Amino acid sequence: MTRIALLFVLCLTLGGLSAQTENINNNPFRQLYTELPTPNVYRNAAGAPGHEYWQQQADYVMEIRLDDANQRIYGTSKITYHNNSPDALDYLWIQLDQNVRALDSDSYKTSTSRMNDRMSLRGLSRLEPSFDGGFKIDYVRDGAGKPMQTTVVKTMMRVDLPKALLPGETTDLQLKWWYNINNRLTDGGGRSGSEYFEEDDNFLYTIAQFFPRMAVYIDNEGWQNKQFLGSGEFTLTFGDYDVKITVPEDHLVASTGTLQNPNDVLTRTQRRRLEEARDARVEPVIIATQAEAIEREKTKATKEKTWHFKAENVRDFAFASSRKFIWDAMGVEQSDGSVVMAMSMYPKEGNPLWERYSTKAVAHTLKWYTHFTFDYPYPVAWSINAANIGMEYPMICFNFGRVEEDGTYSERTKYGMIGVIIHEVGHNYFPMIVNSDERQWTWMDEGLNTFLQYLTEQQWERGYPSRRGPANKIVDYMKGDKEFISPIMTNSESVWQLGNNAYGKPAAALNILRETVMGRELFDYAFKKYANRWKFKHPAPSDLFRTMEDASAVDLDWFWRGWFFTTDHVDINLASVKPYRINTRNPEVENALTREMQQEAPRNISDIRYAEQEQKTYDEEDANLRDFYSSYDPLETTMLDKEEYEKYLAGLSEEERAVLAANKYYYELTFKNEGGLVMPIILEFTFEDGTTEVQRIPAEIWRRNWKEVSKVFPFEKKVVEIELDPYLETADTDRNNNYYPSRTETNRFDLFQSRRGGGGENPMQRSMREKAREGSNR
Known part of the structure; x- marks a missing residue:
C-alpha cells in the first residue's frame, strides 16, 4: 500500500509539473524582457549610451626593445589610469595575456587530448609543452617609484592600491618586464610571435599582447577579469599611446599610430616615396622595394634604431618588424577631405600576390x-x-597568403588572402572602434565583421567566392548534431565550433535581416546608427538588439531569440497544397466540369474488368428491371436548372457578382515549422502559361501558432508549381519539402580514388605547363 501511494503521489507531482510547463508562454514572439538587462542611466532602452554613460581611460608611455638575437621583448611602461566611474576602486586588474604560454598555463591543462594508433613526434611533443612563455615581471611601482602589492592570478594581475582611487582621480603605475617571443609555427601557434626563414636565416616579427594591459572596468560587468584561455580574445580600455620601439638598424617597422621620427629611421628616398604615396589613389607606390629587401636579408646589422610612434584614442597597440619587408602605400580620401594611408609590408615570399592586391x-x-x-x-x-x-x-593587422616557389598561386590562396585582409582591416571598426567585449562575446565583433566582410567582398568583383554571409552558407552547420552546436549567446571559451558559431551564423543572420526581414534601406540605416552610437564606446549585445529595433520600428525579438539564444534551425515544410475553384452554380458550366472530372478520374480494377466482361448483366437480359434512373443523367442541364441559376444571380450583390465573374483559382497552403525557427515565408508560384510570381509573407504569420499555419492564395491563372524559399534566403535546412508538386533534390557525389603524395599543381602552373607544351609542338 505504501509503494502504491508513493507512486500515486509521484504521478500527481510529475503531472502537475507537466501542466505547469505547458502553461508557460513559449511563444517565440514574446518580448525579450527576461533575456535582456534592464535599461538604466548608463544604457537606455533605445540601445544608446545613457545620459550618465561613462568609461575608463588608460594612457601608456612605453619603451620596447626587440632582441633579434635571442627572440625576446624587453619593456618598461608608465600607465596613467583615469577613474571616470562613479565608484571608488580599491584595486586595479591588469591583463597578462602572454601567460597563456606559461608552462603552468590553464590553456595547456584544460586542453583535451587522445591517443591513437598513428601519433607523430610533433603531436606527442605538444602533450608536454616546453616553450618558456609568459611575462617575467621585474617590478610594479607607483608613480613615485614605490613598489606596489600585486597578486598574479594566471593571466590576470591584481594591483592593490594604497588608498582607494576615487571617482575623477588618476593614478600612475610603472612596470618593467620581458618575455620570450614564441615561434608561431613551432611553439603552438598564436596570434603574435616570430616566423623564421631558414633560407636566409631571418625572422619576421608580428608582435602583440606584448605589454601588461589594463583590464576593463565597466558599468555592466565591473572588472572584466575573466581568464584568457585562448579563444575569447580581448577586452580593452581606450587611451593614448606614446611608444618607442628599438629594433635592429636594418629592420623596417609597421605599427599602430603615427611615426614621429621619420628623419631618424627612414632614408631620404623612402621619405620621398612616402610623400608620393599620399597622393596616389589608383596604384600603390613602392616605398621599400623587393631588391632592397633582398639586400637587407644578406647581412644582419649590429646597431639599433628606435622608432617612435604615437596613437590617440586606441584600445591596444601592436607592431611588426623585419629586415625582410617590402613596403608599399597609397592614400585613401575620406568624406571630410582627410587622407588615410593604406599600407602593406610583406616579405618576397608573398610576391607577386601581395604587391598586386x-x-x-x-x-x-x-x-x-x-x-x-x-x-x-x-x-x-x-x-x-x-x-x-x-x-x-588598431591600425595594423597580420594576414596570411603566400605564393609557390615559382610565383604561382591557387585561386583559393588569392581569394583567401584578399578575404582575410578585408576581414582583419575591417576589425578596425569592430571591435577596435565599436569596442565590444571580445572576452565575453566573440560574435559581437567577429560576426558583425564577417557580415561586413561579405558585403565588401561582393563589391570587389561580381560573384566573389565568399565563404560566409549568405543564408545558404550556414545550412550544413545549422542542420548538424545539436550536441555539438551552441547558441550564439554563449561565452567564447565554451562554444562548440567557434568559426560557425561566432563568425558564420551571426553573419548569415544579419544578412537575412538585411535582405529578407527588414530590407536593405531599413537595415543599413539602423546598423549605421548602432555603429555611430557606440564608436569609441563599449556596447553590449542588448545595445545592438535594441538599436536595430529602435531605428527601424521592426519588432525583432523573435529573430534575436531564435537565432541568437537557441540552436533551433529553419525547416519550413510545405505540407499540403489544396486547389479550389468557386462553384459558379451555373449548371451548364458545373455539370460539364463534373463530367470531365468523372471521366478523368482513375478507375479501380474491378470496375474496369466488370465493364469489359462479355457476360450480360441481369438488367441487360430483363428490360423490365430498367426504370427512370436507369437512363437518368444527373449532369444533363434542364430548364429548371437554368431558371434556378438565374434566380441565384439576381440575388447577388454587385461585389459578389464581380467575385463570381472573376472565377479565380484558390490554393490553400499549409506550412509546418519542423526546425523550430520561425521565419518569413517566401513563395514562388509558376503558372500554366510559364509566368511566375513571388509572394513574401512576414514571419508574424506564425505569431499565434508557431508550429503550423495555413493561408489561401487567389490567382487568375492556374498554378502548376510552387517553390518555398526559391532564392535560398532563409537558411532552410531541408529543401526536399519545399516543392509542389513534390520534388527531391539530387545530391552529387564523387567516386573515391586512392591517391598518394601531395596536392598537385595549381591552375596557374597547369596553364604554364600547357603553354610550354604548345610551344614545344610548334
Whole structure:
C-alpha cells in the first residue's frame, strides 16, 4: 500500500509539473524582457549610451626593445589610469595575456587530448609543452617609484592600491618586464610571435599582447577579469599611446599610430616615396622595394634604431618588424577631405600576390566599411604578411597568403588572402572602434565583421567566392548534431565550433535581416546608427538588439531569440497544397466540369474488368428491371436548372457578382515549422502559361501558432508549381519539402580514388605547363 501511494503521489507531482510547463508562454514572439538587462542611466532602452554613460581611460608611455638575437621583448611602461566611474576602486586588474604560454598555463591543462594508433613526434611533443612563455615581471611601482602589492592570478594581475582611487582621480603605475617571443609555427601557434626563414636565416616579427594591459572596468560587468584561455580574445580600455620601439638598424617597422621620427629611421628616398604615396589613389607606390629587401636579408646589422610612434584614442597597440619587408602605400580620401594611408609590408615570399592586391584590398575595405558605418578615424591602416594567421589590432593587422616557389598561386590562396585582409582591416571598426567585449562575446565583433566582410567582398568583383554571409552558407552547420552546436549567446571559451558559431551564423543572420526581414534601406540605416552610437564606446549585445529595433520600428525579438539564444534551425515544410475553384452554380458550366472530372478520374480494377466482361448483366437480359434512373443523367442541364441559376444571380450583390465573374483559382497552403525557427515565408508560384510570381509573407504569420499555419492564395491563372524559399534566403535546412508538386533534390557525389603524395599543381602552373607544351609542338 505504501509503494502504491508513493507512486500515486509521484504521478500527481510529475503531472502537475507537466501542466505547469505547458502553461508557460513559449511563444517565440514574446518580448525579450527576461533575456535582456534592464535599461538604466548608463544604457537606455533605445540601445544608446545613457545620459550618465561613462568609461575608463588608460594612457601608456612605453619603451620596447626587440632582441633579434635571442627572440625576446624587453619593456618598461608608465600607465596613467583615469577613474571616470562613479565608484571608488580599491584595486586595479591588469591583463597578462602572454601567460597563456606559461608552462603552468590553464590553456595547456584544460586542453583535451587522445591517443591513437598513428601519433607523430610533433603531436606527442605538444602533450608536454616546453616553450618558456609568459611575462617575467621585474617590478610594479607607483608613480613615485614605490613598489606596489600585486597578486598574479594566471593571466590576470591584481594591483592593490594604497588608498582607494576615487571617482575623477588618476593614478600612475610603472612596470618593467620581458618575455620570450614564441615561434608561431613551432611553439603552438598564436596570434603574435616570430616566423623564421631558414633560407636566409631571418625572422619576421608580428608582435602583440606584448605589454601588461589594463583590464576593463565597466558599468555592466565591473572588472572584466575573466581568464584568457585562448579563444575569447580581448577586452580593452581606450587611451593614448606614446611608444618607442628599438629594433635592429636594418629592420623596417609597421605599427599602430603615427611615426614621429621619420628623419631618424627612414632614408631620404623612402621619405620621398612616402610623400608620393599620399597622393596616389589608383596604384600603390613602392616605398621599400623587393631588391632592397633582398639586400637587407644578406647581412644582419649590429646597431639599433628606435622608432617612435604615437596613437590617440586606441584600445591596444601592436607592431611588426623585419629586415625582410617590402613596403608599399597609397592614400585613401575620406568624406571630410582627410587622407588615410593604406599600407602593406610583406616579405618576397608573398610576391607577386601581395604587391598586386594587399594595399588595394586595404583601401577597398576602408571605402566600404566607411559606407556602412562611419569615416575611418585613424591616420593609417596596415596589412602585414605573416604565415598562417589572420589577426587584428588598431591600425595594423597580420594576414596570411603566400605564393609557390615559382610565383604561382591557387585561386583559393588569392581569394583567401584578399578575404582575410578585408576581414582583419575591417576589425578596425569592430571591435577596435565599436569596442565590444571580445572576452565575453566573440560574435559581437567577429560576426558583425564577417557580415561586413561579405558585403565588401561582393563589391570587389561580381560573384566573389565568399565563404560566409549568405543564408545558404550556414545550412550544413545549422542542420548538424545539436550536441555539438551552441547558441550564439554563449561565452567564447565554451562554444562548440567557434568559426560557425561566432563568425558564420551571426553573419548569415544579419544578412537575412538585411535582405529578407527588414530590407536593405531599413537595415543599413539602423546598423549605421548602432555603429555611430557606440564608436569609441563599449556596447553590449542588448545595445545592438535594441538599436536595430529602435531605428527601424521592426519588432525583432523573435529573430534575436531564435537565432541568437537557441540552436533551433529553419525547416519550413510545405505540407499540403489544396486547389479550389468557386462553384459558379451555373449548371451548364458545373455539370460539364463534373463530367470531365468523372471521366478523368482513375478507375479501380474491378470496375474496369466488370465493364469489359462479355457476360450480360441481369438488367441487360430483363428490360423490365430498367426504370427512370436507369437512363437518368444527373449532369444533363434542364430548364429548371437554368431558371434556378438565374434566380441565384439576381440575388447577388454587385461585389459578389464581380467575385463570381472573376472565377479565380484558390490554393490553400499549409506550412509546418519542423526546425523550430520561425521565419518569413517566401513563395514562388509558376503558372500554366510559364509566368511566375513571388509572394513574401512576414514571419508574424506564425505569431499565434508557431508550429503550423495555413493561408489561401487567389490567382487568375492556374498554378502548376510552387517553390518555398526559391532564392535560398532563409537558411532552410531541408529543401526536399519545399516543392509542389513534390520534388527531391539530387545530391552529387564523387567516386573515391586512392591517391598518394601531395596536392598537385595549381591552375596557374597547369596553364604554364600547357603553354610550354604548345610551344614545344610548334
